[in-house]
Amino acid sequence: MLIVNGRPFFILAVDDPVGFSLGTTDPNPRWPQDYERYFQEAARLGFNTVSPDLVWRQFESLGEDGRPVWDFSLLAQIKALAEAYGLKVIIQWTGSNWAGLSNTVPQYIAENVDDTYQKVLRPDGSVAEDPKLPGGVYAWTWENITRKEATALAKLAEWIRDNDPEQTIIMVAINIEFGIHPNLGTDRSYDALSSRLYDEGGYTDPERFNQDTAQAYFQALTAAFHRVLPGFPLATAAWPGNHGNPYDYLAEWLDRVPDLSLIGPDLYGARLDEVDRYVVGRNAVYVLNQGVNQYAGMGGGYIYCDWPWRIVFPLADAPYNALGIGLYRLVGDSPWGPTTPLFWGLLYTGTGLRSPWFRDVDEPWEWFPWAYYARNSFVGLRAAASRIPEYQGTPRLAAFLAEDFPEGTGTLDLDGVTVRVEMSTPADCDDNFFTYRPGSRGLVIRTGERDFTLVGVDYTATIEADTRAWNLRVERGYWDGNVWKKTGDPLPDTVALDPATGYVAVTLSPDDQSSQDSSQLQYVVRVYDAGLTGGGSIFLPLIMEGRERFEGEINPVWVETWGGPGNERAWDVVVH
Structure with missing residues (x-):
């Protein structure tokens, strides 16, 4: 795994705009007035890393x-x-x-x-x-x-x-x-x-x-x-x-x-299984560039199903050491413009020929429709990026795409706890770009004995565990290392508790394309037991290096704070 600042880190990167380096002796002629926008938009879209030339x-x-x-x-x-x-x-x-x-x-x-x-x-x-x-x-x-x-x-x-x-x-x-x-x-x-x-x-x-x-x-x-x-x-x-x-x-x-x-x-024109050939010896797999392109560059055929905001989920659940993914070109030309579809970006350069299919996208830095698909996937993944490497390849992390459950529903086994997922939208990504939709997609991490982090788009997850004895918390937020930081309560009407079984169901937001503000969308949720007396919970850091952490107990260490009168400083350390 990749360790940054002493913490595991899953890379969600995006390349810089075209034209800032190659073919010019003037380093970045538009720097920094326009170039700052690259960093701003990358953050808004949910990336945690940029890959500038x-x-x-x-x-x-x-x-x-x-x-x-x-x-x-x-x-x-x-x-x-x-x-x-x-x-x-x-x-x-x-x-x-x-x-x-x-x-x-x-x-x-x-x-x-x-x-x-x-x-x-x-x-x-x-x-x-x-x-x-x-x-x-x-x-x-x-x-x-x-x-x-x-x-x-x-x-x-x-x-x-x-x-x-x-x-x-x-x-x-x-x-x-x-x-x-x-x-x-x-x-x-x-x-x-x-x-x-x-x-x-x-x-x-x-x-x-x-x-x-x-x-x-x-x-x-x-x-x-x-x-x-x-x-x-x-x-x-x-x-x-x-x-x-x-x-x-x-x-x-x-x-x-x-x-x-x-x-x-580089996965321009290749499907995700191309990554398997890189699982060799000491190699760690990082997809340096995944293009937003129409046709497969090797062998022909459509590759809409393997666009980055989909394949990143199975990549996060890979049975090998996968460090993350880099998306080629934040900014590109309009489809069917002066360049081939290989050079599409998430945002429009404002300099290419306008496509008759996307007439409304005509200003520099304006989002193409698929930019929203990317944002919807990456904002949730970014919130869980420090936990993904810890559980990648273990029974405590499971990822899925809509086509994994053709009937629209299926189950995940999270190390002995069943999580039932119901897909709201099937994928339609094999044949026609104009009917393209990435479908429901996501992953679930069991980040503790009574702790689940749900990430993704357009599905409902039912945790089939009796939560009636829990001090149940359902929150939006993000992981900062192994410390959870709450940013808000779940959106209205997205959480249901079955009083007969104690099962809790949470619905994540659909593929929203109406707003560039993701703060009112729900693409990551944590469901956990905060302790019987209402105290908070934090993770203790695991002092381990690289893969050594997997040789022993992989589950996190909890410190439960008991918040009753006179007990504010009492600690009960439990290894689950």
């Missing part, structure tokens, strides 16, 4: 004396804005290789004229470039570029070490979708050095050469970072088809690049 050219340049200068003022602004909106940060860093297609090197390297830094070449000696995205990628066999990048990452690590005691920055993703994209028209670099190494190494397979050299390159970068900041989470994302990418070599990369913390999937 901080690419190499944005913090390194050449000083007047001809020596490199590193300026992290942009990172300082990112950190300050994230903290202002209660968000964590995953930095997406790229340097000499951006998605196997282009690069984000500092200007003085891009203007290199003496072949100090070599770009990937085709067999005919031409620079391997995508005609739609010129620039090319650099040959990672060249020590000059590797040494420069390693130094830049070490400087980044120094800044985080010296300026982020709050642990606002929780991960750095390095050169995601790395490699040589097929659009570049070559299977490896045919520059003189790479070809000499290929021949001297006795290679006959270009991909074997790519893998060996790419793994050494990645280890050099990640080791440089970890020499400054040991153990800090470093990730990359695999992408099938790119030469030199770890996609088909996951176990090998995890073995030969020990300073790379994890390799995650």
Whole structure:
């Protein structure tokens, strides 16, 4: 699990708007006037993390004396804005290789004229470039570029070490979708050095050469970072088809690049079961990017059912170490606009062609209809994000989607307690975007012997336990670590208690698309016994590291405060 500030943390991240880094020498031309809106909207939508680009050219340049200068003022602004909106940060860093297609090197390297830094070449000696995205990628066999990048990452690590005691920055993703994209028209670099190494190494397979050299390159970068900041989470994302990418070599990369913390999937055009192939060895699964796109990019077909606000629930209940999910593009173009559906976002850029199907969405930062679906899922998950990793893969957490119960009702076994769920809305997400609806979805965590946290959208959960002897509390709120903070009572007419059995039923709000204010919606509820005499209850922290906590008793320790006269300071510690 991922531990942040000494607490388990489930990542609910969203990427930054397009156009703030790639293809410009001006770091974030709209920064910070428009860019602050990214943090504001991410928080309103229920995300707990943002994934902004901080690419190499944005913090390194050449000083007047001809020596490199590193300026992290942009990172300082990112950190300050994230903290202002209660968000964590995953930095997406790229340097000499951006998605196997282009690069984000500092200007003085891009203007290199003496072949100090070599770009990937085709067999005919031409620079391997995508005609739609010129620039090319650099040959990672060249020590000059590797040494420069390693130094830049070490400087980044120094800044985080010296300026982020709050642990606002929780991960750095390095050169995601790395490699040589097929659009570049070559299977490896045919520059003189790479070809000499290929021949001297006795290679006959270009991909074997790519893998060996790419793994050494990645280890050099990640080791440089970890020499400054040991153990800090470093990730990359695999992408099938790119030469030199770890996609088909996951176990090998995890073995030969020990300073790379994890390799995650990008799920554009792939279903959730694609994640299973990443359950390899020491790997922890974090879905770095999940696109809001129409067609599957691999094999064709619709993937509406696997849009992020649905698959995040089974991911939270995964039997493996799943750290969370990152949604690609907060802001994007209107569907059927000037770009492909791959580039949809939750909010409109205001610059693309307006879709005839969404004429009302025409202003920058305006929510598309599916933004509400995302918000409805993520606000509840965010409220439980510190408890999900504790119970993930155990009998005390169960997630579900509408199609899991075709008859509209089903039961969950929460470690011996039955919770019956009734779906209010079936899913309709396989065939037609215009009739799309994500359906009921959610998860239930048994956070104590007499304690249940209900998360999700559009269902009723009946806890089949006799609560008649409980000091029953039903509350809206959120978990701050392992301490519950109440924000309000349940909404009217959403709680029913059966006097004959003591069973309590709670209904969570439907997919609301009428308001961007979620404070009057109910997507997370806690049902618990507050103690026979009306005292409150809090959790004691469990002093355990990583997975060691699962070797013994996984249930939380309660401290029950007895509130009677003269007993205000009496404590009864009970391990359930």
